[in-house]
Amino acid sequence: MTHTDNRFSATRRLILQGAGAVALVGLGNLPFGLAPAFAAANDKYPEEAFKAKSEADAIKALYGKTPEASDKVKMDAPEIAENGAVVPVSVTTTLPDVTSISFLVAENPVALVASYKIPAGTMPSVANRIKMAKTSNVIVVVEAGGKLYSATKEVKVTVGGCGG
Amino acid sequence: MASTIRVRATSSGETTEVQALIQHPMDSGFIKDAKGEIIPPHFIQQLTFEYDGKPVFTADWGGGVSKDPYVKFAFKGGKKGDDLKVSWTDNKGASDTTTAKIQ
Numbered sequence: 001m002t003h004t005d006n007r008f009s010a011t012r013r014l015i016l017q018g019a020g021a022v023a024l025v026g027l028g029n030l031p032f033g034l035a036p037a038f039a040a041a042n043d044k045y046p047e048e049a050f051k052a053k054s055e056a057d058a059i060k061a062l063y064g065k066t067p068e069a070s071d072k073v074k075m076d077a078p079e080i081a082e083n084g085a086v087v088p089v090s091v092t093t094t095l096p097d098v099t100s101i102s103f104l105v106a107e108n109p110v111a112l113v114a115s116y117k118i119p120a121g122t123m124p125s126v127a128n129r130i131k132m133a134k135t136s137n138v139i140v141v142v143e144a145g146g147k148l149y150s151a152t153k154e155v156k157v158t159v160g161g162c163g164g
Numbered sequence: 165m166a167s168t169i170r171v172r173a174t175s176s177g178e179t180t181e182v183q184a185l186i187q188h189p190m191d192s193g194f195i196k197d198a199k200g201e202i203i204p205p206h207f208i209q210q211l212t213f214e215y216d217g218k219p220v221f222t223a224d225w226g227g228g229v230s231k232d233p234y235v236k237f238a239f240k241g242g243k244k245g246d247d248l249k250v251s252w253t254d255n256k257g258a259s260d261t262t263t264a265k266i267q
Contacts, residue, residue, distance in 0.1 A: 043222065045209045050226040086230045105228060109194045113228035116237070122220050123179065127236040131192065131228050 049112050055104040055139050058112040059148070062102060067141050067148035070095070075140045075151045081132060084157040090127035091151070095144040098124035102143075107136030132157045171264040173248045180242030180266055182213060182221070184250060185234050192227030207255055208233065214249040215242055242266050 052058035059067065073093045081087040091101060101124065102115040113130045124142065132138075135156045142149045168187040173180050186208065193205030211223040211233075220239040242248070244266055251261040 043219075045224055050224075090236070108228050109192070110226055110228060112226055114226065115224040117219070117222040117224075119219060119221075121241065122237065122239040125238065127234075129230040129234050131190075131230050133194075 043117075046112075046115060049115070050110060052111060053109070055106045055111040055137075058104055058110075059102075059141055062112065062115060063141070063143060063148055065148055067150035070142075070149035070151065073140055073142050073149050073151035075138070075153050077138050077153050077155050080156045080158065082158050084132040084134065084159055086129050087132050087138075087155060087157075088127070088129050089138060089140075089155075090125070091140045091142070092125035093142050093144070093149070095124065095142060095149060097145040098142055100143040101126050102141045103128065103130060104139040104141065105130065105132050105136050106139065108133050167262045168260045169250050169252070169262040171248065171250050171262065173242065173264055173266040175242050175244050175266050179238045179240055180215075180248075181236070181238040182248065183234070183236045184211075184213075185232065186211070186252060186260075187232055188252075188254065190225075190227065190229055190231045190233060194227070205255060208252045209255050211235070211252040212250070213237075214251075215239065215246070220248075 046062055049058050049061035052061050072095050073091065075091045077089040078087065089103060098118050100115060100117050103113045104111045105113055114128055116126050118124055132155060137152050137154050140151045169184060171182065171184040173182045188208050189206055191203045191206040193202065195203050197203050205227050207227045207229065208225050211225065212219055213221040221237050223235060246266045247263045248266055249261065249263050251259065253259040
């Protein structure tokens with residue numbers, strides 16, 4: 001894997017050193033809210049948002065509103081991804097009262113990749129690795145104080161990670 | 165069975181940084197195998213981190229998250245030696261849970 005980012009192999013090694021105890025407990029103790037209108041506001045898996053083909057439809061299904069571009073949302077993604085199967089993308093923001101952060105890839109067969117809930121006390125900063133079918137805009141949506149903010153960056157993909 | 169979850173939680177005093185790596189195929193349902201047949205979707209849908217009985221981070225994932233997914237975040241608080249509980253469930257109903265000590 002010559003194309004693997006060095007940072008991540010170092011991380012993997014670090015993580016592999018720390019083995020955790022296994023406890024075969026179910027996920028039955030997740031608190032469920034009073035079913036607010038949109039998926040991002042409760043603990044249910046947003047099934048519909050993960051079926052949407054376009055990023056606009058996914059954001060609508062998830063939040064029920066549209067984001068405005070903000071320079072306070074800082075996305076870190078490569079200019080060129082040699083391997084579309086593993087594209088490291090991270091985001092951080094200085095916006096206060098962040099409640100959720102979502103990652104979308106416009107040209108993927110399903111635009112929504114990941115949506116993270118950020119409870120009070122958790123930093124508004126997430127790093128993950130996503131798949132990209134081809135060169136596309138990557139969109140990060142931050143929900144803060146009930147409003148939506150976004151950042152967009154084009155990532156060029158030389159080998160796709162979603163097509164057949 | 166060894167856990168599918170590798171997690172490292174490090175306290176810096178004020179905050180705890182968490183990195184997790186999970187073994188999972190994360191098949192999107194859009195890729196064909198060598199015979200040209202579609203590999204059915206098989207991916208983690210929810211991943212939860214709990215500290216002190218409360219969720220500190222919840223991930224909702226689709227098939228667009230890379231194989232053997234990695235995620236990093238940080239939360240305020242968290243003491244060395246305390247437990248951090250990590251659980252996931254996938255679209256086929258499989259799940260795994262582990263508890264890591266904050267370092």
